[in-house]
Amino acid sequence: IEEGHKCDKKLALLALMDKTGYDMIQVNGQRKYGGPRWDGPPPPRGCEDELVPLFERAGRIYEFRLMMEFSGENRGYAFVDNYSR
Template sequence: LIPSDNGGWLVDETPPFLESAAKLLAVLALKERTGYKMLQDNRQRTYGPPPGWDGPPPPHGCELYVGNIPRDMYEDELVPQFERAGQIYEFRLMLESSGKNRGYGFVKFSNEAYRAIQQLNHSEVRPGRFIIVCPSFNNCRLFIKPIPRHVTKDHILEEMKTVNTCMQTHTHTHTHPHTEL
């Protein structure tokens, strides 16, 4: 706020609380327009699935990573960009505790993921701002440590199978650079 000549106040820029209120209203208008559900928890906001979706969610290959998102850009601007490529099943935007986006998210298509990569990777979403759109990879990992040196990989895998008979395993051995073997 800047004092004016007549004793009032001039607003030289939009106060941050008004910007966030305007963004929230725009996101809610998107939700109203599309009928998609929206849920926010654990520092992410999930938009989807589509209203009336019947059946299982799309397979893992239909999810894409979206990076380099401007930190003040939200679903109201992003979803229309991705709708051009096909039906969005779900859009997840990663958020800071303050509510600002973290610059990346994930979009899951019903079946048009490849087309979305072709159309939207390195596309300009704002002047001079280009987003990255590429396949998302499952990043779920289980780390077990410390493991005594005398325990073998086969022994660990056998023990894990007793917990879950449907487990798919991939092992990666990582040693600390200062550890002698």
């Protein structure tokens, strides 16, 4: 990859972080983006009925994994893979 292309990609990531206010870290082969820190109560149980339609706007869901504690409480994050439209 050309050096100019790497520079363009880095500037695009910095612009994305500036625009969204997200933090970005790269650890163990993963690039993690996160929005502003949440100070409120944890999300309630059973929120899939709201999340699935939201993510379906981006395309048909291939896989949706809502991360849960062993107690059954929502951890507050999920992983979604969508088919492209």
